[in-house]
Amino acid sequence: MYIKPNIAVIGAGLTGLTAAYYLKKQGHSVTIFEKGTKPGGVIQTHNENGFIYESGPNTGVLGNPEAVELLEELYPLCELEVADQAAKTRWIWKGNRWEPLPSGLFSAVSTPLFTVSDKLRILAEPFKPKGNNPEETLAQLVIRRMGTSFLHYAIDPFILGIYAGDPAHLVPKYALPKLYNLEQNYGSFIKGSFKKAKEPKSDRDKKATKEIFSVKNGLHNLIDALVNKIEDGNIILNCDHLTVIPIENNQYSVSTGKESYSHFTHVISTIGAHALGSVIPFADTDDLKRIAQLKYAKVAQVSIGFSKWNGQSLKAFGGLVPFVEKRDILGALFISSFLKGRAPEGGALMAVFMGGMRRPEIAELSDEQIVSIIEREIKSMMQLNEFKPDLLKIHRYEYAIPQYGPESGARLEAIRKIETAYSGLTLAGNIRDGIGMADRIKQGRTIAEQFAER
Ligand SMILES: Cc1cc2nc3c(=O)[nH]c(=O)nc-3n(C[C@H](O)[C@H](O)[C@H](O)COP(=O)(O)OP(=O)(O)OC[C@H]3O[C@@H](n4cnc5c(N)ncnc54)[C@H](O)[C@@H]3O)c2cc1C
Known part of the structure; x- marks a missing residue:
C-alpha cells in the first residue's frame, strides 16, 4: 500500500532548509523542527554601525552545480555575490611578514615559504x-x-x-x-x-566554477529566501527537548517536550554528532557512540570593523598563520576587500579566527583576554599603530567544524546500520558528506531527490 510521505526534518540550518525546500518543491508535506529561536543554524548575519558581518560562515566555494542552481532558483529573493578578484590572493605568515601563497609554477619556485x-x-x-x-x-x-x-x-x-x-x-x-x-x-x-x-x-x-561566493548583503538573505519558499508555518522553533519516537507501521512521532506530532513516514536529521543521541535514543547505543566520536573544532570568530582603516593594504582574501609560527590567531579574512558594502567607504571589516583543534583553550578565554590577544596580533601583523575598532564582536562555537579523522569509517558504518534498522530515518548533516556550505546544499538536495525516485 502506498502511503503518502509525511516528512519531519530535524534542524533548520542550511542542510535542513535546503532539503525541505526541494521536498516541498516536489509537493511533499514537510515539517521542520528547530531547537533555536530562528532558522539558519550557524548562518547568521548582523548589520551594525555601517558594517554587515557574519557570525558563522562568511563565504563558500561554488564547488558543485547544486550550490549554483539553488542560488539561481532563489533569485531575486536572494542574489549570489561572487568575491572580487582580490580574493584570489592569499597570504601566509612566515617569520615576521605575510608572503603570498604561490598560485603558479614560477611563484612556487621563487617563494620563500x-x-x-x-x-x-x-x-x-x-x-x-x-x-x-x-x-x-x-x-x-x-x-x-x-x-x-x-x-x-x-x-x-x-x-x-x-x-x-x-x-x-x-x-x-x-x-x-x-x-x-x-x-x-x-x-x-x-x-x-x-x-x-x-x-x-x-x-x-561547468557551473561549479570554484569561485568564492556569498549573498548580496549577507548570507541570512539565503536563509530568508529558503524560509520564504518553505513557508514559515512549516518551521517549529524553540524545540528544546526534541525526541523522535518510532511508532507502528514504520512511522515516527516527534515530541518537542511540549507537544507531540505524529505519523511521519520519514525523519531526516541534520543535527551534529554530539546532539544525535538525545534525539534518537532508541538507536543502538554502540552505533550512537561511534557517531559521537566525531570530533569538532572549537572556534572563536571575532568580527572587527574599522570605519577608517590605517593599517597595511588588505587586498587579499585573507591571511593564514601556520601552526609552526606559534601565533595566537589562526588567521583573518579581509571581508571588505572582496565583498561589497560590508564596511563604510575607506573602512575595513575582518573576521579573525582563534582556537581550532590544536589551540582549543584560546577559544575559551574571557572576552577581555581575547580582545587583548586580538589587539596585540592585529597591531603587529597588520601594521596598525592604534587599535581602536568601531566594531568588535566575539562569537564562540563549541562544535564549529567536524573533523573527519580515522574514526570516520566506523561512524559511516554506524550511520548505515541505524538507517537500515529504522526504515524512513535518514541521518544527514555534517556528520557525513562534507563540511562546507556547498556540501550542505548538495546533501540537502540529494536527500530530497531520493524521494522523487520513490
Ligand atoms: C564559525 C564557523 C565558520 C564557518 N565558515 C565556513 C565558511 O567560511 N565556508 C563554508 O562553506 N562553511 C563554513 N562553515 C561551515 C558551514 O557553516 C556549515 O557547513 C553549514 O552552515 C552547516 O549547516 P547545517 O544545516 O548542516 O548545520 P547547522 O547550521 O549547525 O544547523 C543545524 C541546526 O540543527 C539545530 N539543532 C541542533 N540540535 C537540535 C535538536 N536537538 N533539536 C532540534 N534542532 C536541533 C541547530 O540549532 C541548527 O539550527 C563554518 C561554520 C562555523 C561554525
Missing part, C-alpha cells in the same frame, strides 16, 4: 608511487609526496582555513576526497590536476 629540497620534491611528485593506505592522515600523505615545508606552509594553513583542523588528525579519504582521489585515480596530485582540467565537462559541471 618552501625549502629548496621540498621545491625539488614537488617537481618529482608526479613520479612518486601511489599510496596504498586509505586510513593515512593528511600530514603523512603530504610529507610522503611533497615534503615537510609544504605541509607546514601550504597544507597546514589551508586546513586551518577550512577545518580549523590538524593535518595529523584528518584522513584525506573522508576529509578531502577530491584530493585523495587525484592520487588514487591518476597516481599524482600534479598529473591528476592537469588531466582533470583537460577532461570534457558537461554544461552543468
